Amino acid sequence: MAERELKRRTAPSTREGDEEEPAASAQGERQGEKLKAELDDLLDEIDEVLEENAEEFVRNYVQKGGE
Amino acid sequence: MAVPKVCGIETEFGIQHLGGDGNPVASSSLLVNAYVGGLARAGWDFEDEQPGNDARGFAREGALPPEVETHLVNAVLTNGARYYVDHAHPEYSTPECPDALELVRYDRAGEEILRRSMRAAAQVLPPGQRIVVYKNNSDGKGNSYGCHENYLMDRAVPFSRIARQVMAHFVTRQVFCGAGKVGTETAQAGADVPYQLSQRAEFFEEEVGLETTLKRPIVNTRDEPHADPQRYRRLHVIVGDANLCEVATFLKVGTTAFVLAMIEDEALGSPELVPANPVQAIRQVAADPSLKTTIDLTDGRRISALGVQWELLERAVKYAEDQGLGAVGGEAVGREVLRRWEEVLHGLETDPTEVAGQVDWCAKLQLIEAYRDRHGLDWDDQRLAALDLQYHDLRPERSLFQRLPTEHLVGEEAVLEAVGSPPRGTRAYFRGQCLARWASAITSANWDSLVFDLGTDPLRRVPMMDPLRGTAEHVGALLDSCATPAQLVARLSGRG
Numbered sequence: 001m002a003e004r005e006l007k008r009r010t011a012p013s014t015r016e017g018d019e020e021e022p023a024a025s026a027q028g029e030r031q032g033e034k035l036k037a038e039l040d041d042l043l044d045e046i047d048e049v050l051e052e053n054a055e056e057f058v059r060n061y062v063q064k065g066g067e
Numbered sequence: 068m069a070v071p072k073v074c075g076i077e078t079e080f081g082i083q084h085l086g087g088d089g090n091p092v093a094s095s096s097l098l099v100n101a102y103v104g105g106l107a108r109a110g111w112d113f114e115d116e117q118p119g120n121d122a123r124g125f126a127r128e129g130a131l132p133p134e135v136e137t138h139l140v141n142a143v144l145t146n147g148a149r150y151y152v153d154h155a156h157p158e159y160s161t162p163e164c165p166d167a168l169e170l171v172r173y174d175r176a177g178e179e180i181l182r183r184s185m186r187a188a189a190q191v192l193p194p195g196q197r198i199v200v201y202k203n204n205s206d207g208k209g210n211s212y213g214c215h216e217n218y219l220m221d222r223a224v225p226f227s228r229i230a231r232q233v234m235a236h237f238v239t240r241q242v243f244c245g246a247g248k249v250g251t252e253t254a255q256a257g258a259d260v261p262y263q264l265s266q267r268a269e270f271f272e273e274e275v276g277l278e279t280t281l282k283r284p285i286v287n288t289r290d291e292p293h294a295d296p297q298r299y300r301r302l303h304v305i306v307g308d309a310n311l312c313e314v315a316t317f318l319k320v321g322t323t324a325f326v327l328a329m330i331e332d333e334a335l336g337s338p339e340l341v342p343a344n345p346v347q348a349i350r351q352v353a354a355d356p357s358l359k360t361t362i363d364l365t366d367g368r369r370i371s372a373l374g375v376q377w378e379l380l381e382r383a384v385k386y387a388e389d390q391g392l393g394a395v396g397g398e399a400v401g402r403e404v405l406r407r408w409e410e411v412l413h414g415l416e417t418d419p420t421e422v423a424g425q426v427d428w429c430a431k432l433q434l435i436e437a438y439r440d441r442h443g444l445d446w447d448d449q450r451l452a453a454l455d456l457q458y459h460d461l462r463p464e465r466s467l468f469q470r471l472p473t474e475h476l477v478g479e480e481a482v483l484e485a486v487g488s489p490p491r492g493t494r495a496y497f498r499g500q501c502l503a504r505w506a507s508a509i510t511s512a513n514w515d516s517l518v519f520d521l522g523t524d525p526l527r528r529v530p531m532m533d534p535l536r537g538t539a540e541h542v543g544a545l546l547d548s549c550a551t552p553a554q555l556v557a558r559l560s561g562r563g
Contacts, residue, residue, distance in 0.1 A: 006381060006409055035420065039437040042470060046434075049465055054453035058207065061456055064091055064155035066079040066212030067279035067305065 069331035069394035070299070072324035073163050073219035073493055073534045074170050076316075078309050079156040079212040080181060081201035081459070086193075091155035096140050098157050098198050099150055101187035102180065103142040143512040145487050145503040146176060147495030156212050157181065157200065162499065163219075163514075163534050165492030166396030167321035167404060171313050172477045176485035178202060181461050183486075202309050203459035204266040207452060209252045211270045213279065214309035215287075216320060219534055220300040222292075224331050229302065230275045230286040235340035235364075236326045236379060237285050237306045238349045239372035241265040242358060243411045244319035246308035247428030249435065249446070249455040251354075260354045261446035262435070264428045266308045268353035274345050279305050285345055293514035295532040302327065306349075311459065311468040313476045314425035318411060321396065321404030325383040328394040334386045340375055341365040356432060358415060373416050380408050424474045431458050434467065497537030500546050501555070508552040521553045529559060 051057040084094040141151040147162025159177040164170040181200045188198045205211045220229070245264035251257060256269035263269065276284035289303040304323065310316045329335045341364060342348045348362035352372045361369040370378075384405060392401030407425075414422035419429045435451055444450060458467045489499025494515075501517055502509060510520045519527045531537050549555040 006377065006384070036437075038472075039433070040441075042434070043437055043441055045470055046438075046467060049457075049467075049470075050450075051453055051457060051465075054450040058449050058452045058456065061081070061083060061201075061206050062208060063081050063206040063210045063212060065210045065280055066154045066156045066158075067215070 068390070069328035070219055070221045071165065071394050071535060072328060072396065073165060074167065074320055074324060075161045075163050075217045076170060076174050076177075076320070077158060077160040077213070077215045077217070078174070078177060078202065079153060079158045079214070080461075081203050081206065081212065082155075082157060083199045083201070084196065085199060086196035087198070092152065094198055095152040095155060095157045097191070098184045098188050098200070099140045099142070099152055101191055102184035103140070103144075103150065104187070143498065143502060144180075145489070145499050145506075146173065146485055147489035147493075147499035148173065148177065148180075149514075150180065154212075157184070162489050162495030163493040164490050164495075166400040167317050167324060168396070168400050168476060169490050169492065170320050171316050172481055172485045173490065174310075174316050175313065175477055175482040178461055179482060179486050182463070185462065199465075200461045201456065201459040202311060202461055203246065203456070204308050205248065205252065205270075207248075207250070207252055207456070211267060211283075213267075213305055214307055215279075216304040216307055216323065218302045218304065218324060218327050219294070220302050220327060221331050222296065222298055222300050224300070226288065226300070229327070229330055230288075231341055232330045232335055232339065233286060233323075233326060234274070234345050235342055235375050236323065237304070238342050238345050238362065239352060239375040240319065240322060241268060241308070241349070241353060241428075242372045242376060242415055243322075243422075243426050244307060244310060244315045245353065245426075245428040246310055246315075246459075247431035247455070249451050256350060256354070262356055262432060263353040264356060265349075265353040267306065268349045271306065271346060271349055285349060294534050299534070308427070309459075310427050312425055312427045312430060312473050314407060314411070314474055315427050317476055318404070318407060318425075321400070322379070322383075322408055324395045325386070325401075325404060326379060329382060329386050331394070332386070332390060334382070334390060336382050336385070338366055338368075340370075340378060356419065356428070358419070373412060376408075376412055380405070380412065383408070424472060427468075430468070430471050430473060431455065434458070434471065491539035494531045494534050494537030496539045497531060497542050497546075500542075501552070504546070505552040505555075519552050519556055521556060527556045529556065 082091055082095055087094055143149055149160040151158055159180060161170060161173040161177060164173055185198055185200055204214060241264045246266045248263045248266045251260045251269055253269045270283050271285050272282045273284040275286045275288060277288045278284060285306050287303045287305045292299045292301045307319055343363040343365050351360050351362060358373055361371050363369055387401060387405060392398050395401045411422055411425055420433050423429045423433045435454055438454055457465060460466045463469055489495045498512060508519050508521060509517055510526060511518045515532055516528050516530045521527060549558060
């Protein structure tokens with residue numbers, strides 16, 4: 001494998017007293033909106049198949065421990 | 068050189084019997100029976116095998132120990148898998164697979180087997196009753212059930228070194244293979260955590276130990292090699308979540324195979340990455356979807372989970388350069404693990420929604436956040452807990468996971484093929500092929516042996532002590548040359 005630089009952004013590590021790494025997040029607005037439109041469609045679809053009584057569904061889901 | 072990382076996954080599924088009497092053991096038995104009832108199958112043999120191999124990896128049969136009867140359902144399938152009832156859950160153990168990609172295929176085949184089981188059960192249940200299966204790891208009320216991985220290792224490597232050197236990976240790999248969970252359910256985890264990366268992380272209370280149901284350890288010491296104990300160890304990994312995203316399963320297994328191979332070859336390099344407080348660290352990492360939390364290492368450094376994973380990846384890239392990819396699934400799979408490992412870490416640190424098609428906790432969180440926004444819900448709203456559960460429902464008509472645009476690594480046809488046929492690259496090939504050809508002559512089977520009843524006394528046991536033997540390459544021609552199981556046994560014992 002050819003030697004290459006990994007596209008790493010996270011600071012490798014810090015020691016006591018080092019500065020915190022600033023938050024790294026820069027996503028294109030356009031992609032975000034496309035995603036939101038897709039999610040909206042998905043939520044419409046999901047509404048159709050959701051368990052009707054969420055509270056009862058969650059309450060009744062009881063398992064014995066396993067392994 | 069590290070031994071090839073033959074691998075497998077055992078999954079205990081959550082089960083709901085709608086309209087039933089609430090006995091999960093009976094419901095699980097009914098489910099498994101409904102599926103295997105229609106199949107030719109052999110029972111599971113709990114007896115330990117006889118040692119002794121010939122060059123092909125099969126020993127000559129000797130005196131046989133008595134058969135053990137089991138009252139719970141236990142079946143070996145023609146794909147080489149084991150399908151049975153464990154405690155109060157249906158459990159599917161994949162056949163031994165030669166690499167992470169093949170294991171994704173057999174894990175998916177397991178989901179298909181459970182779906183077929185649900186349909187078969189519906190045929191025999193009274194009207195109004197249904198059995199529903201969930202591929203998850205907890206009920207949200209403090210009860211957890213497992214998804215265990217197994218990796219073939221060289222017995223010569225001291226276990227203490229494995230436990231110390233694998234810990235950092237087990238604490239941090241959840242950033243890409245956690246299945247995600249709304250809220251917390253144990254006293255240790257604290258009540259103010261809205262969402263966790265992992266279903267299982269909060270259940271771990273010890274660093275190293277033998278237990279799997281109480282005081283769960285991050286590194287499990289169960290030592291049942293199901294193979295020649297002089298040469299091999301089977302590392303039994305209980306720290307993982309069951310995944311639905313194929314890429315998550317691929318990375319979970321693929322990266323772990325790399326780390327274990329590096330440990331075996333003493334190629335992990337330095338500095339050693341050892342969490343100072345692994346139990347605390349695994350929970351801290353789980354409780355922080357922003358991925359910014361840092362954990363303490365024994366050398367005094369503080370590092371994020373992503374930071375640990377970047378270091379492990381860098382070392383894996385170097386390992387591949389120095390020692391090749393023979394132990395980690397071969398050229399194609401090994402390279403793909405490295406490529407996707409880098410891609411997922413890059414995506415996670417940029418924006419976790421970028422990897423919602425690859426990582427379960429990201430897919431689930433994105434869905435839940437969108438639903439929360441739309442309906443203006445608080446995190447403790449039961450509708451979010453319901454979404455979480457229903458993400459894991461295996462029924463196609465109810466599964467939320469299946470509605471998400473996640474990435475597939477294995478085609479549907481290949482999955483369906485894996486429901487009935489074994490992998491070609493391990494001893495599972497011999498097991499599955501023998502069952503497909505001569506099920507009526509096989510009285511029992513387990514991971515490392517088959518017992519044939521040829522109509523003459525005594526029963527003939529065929530040990531399979533090497534997971535790397537019994538592949539299509541090794542025994543394909545032999546199997547094809549035998550018209551009967553008697554011929555096979557005679558050939559294996561040197562009398563045919």
